[in-house]
Amino acid sequence: MDEKMRIIGRQMGIRMGILMSFFMAIIGPLSAGHLTIPGFISGFIISSIISIIIGLIIPVGKVTGAVCKKLKLERGKLLTRIVESLISDIIYTPVMTLAMVAFAYNMAMRQSGGMAQISFLPMFLHSCIICFVVAFFLILIFQPLFMKMLMKKNGLE
Secondary structure, eight states: OHHHHHHHHHHHHHHHHHHHHHHHHHHHHHHHTOOOHHHHHHHHHHHHHHHHHHHHHSOHHHHHHHHHHHTTOOTTSHHHHHHHHHHHHHHHHHHHHHHHHHHHHHHHHHHTTTOOOOOHHHHHHHHHHHHHHHHHHHHHHHHHHHHHHHHHHTTOO
């Protein structure tokens, strides 16, 4: 049972990482007004790699489970799902956003020969706020769906 849960945790990390990466690779550049296909593809690949690494290194399920247990929250309830989503969001979003903004900033500076009139910190903060909100709702909606699918797939309904 413990091994199956570890496998489900890895599968969940990969699925959530790819889902989050897809949307973050669209939302960041779109909010800045610079969405391009090559930018999306490279951002998606970089973001996917980072989020999968985070998902494999940090046992998000165990962390959220421990916090919810400490708060005496009941599994499956809306408040519990909100807390779990918030914790996952706090773990993933800042790292992914920092990497994506650093990539976009470096590309803009490289393409402009260092003459782009942009500041990294405001760019990061703006993106981080938007990504926190979007990621929270993505996690809140898709995490239970993925969990249900993975439990069924692994015979643990």
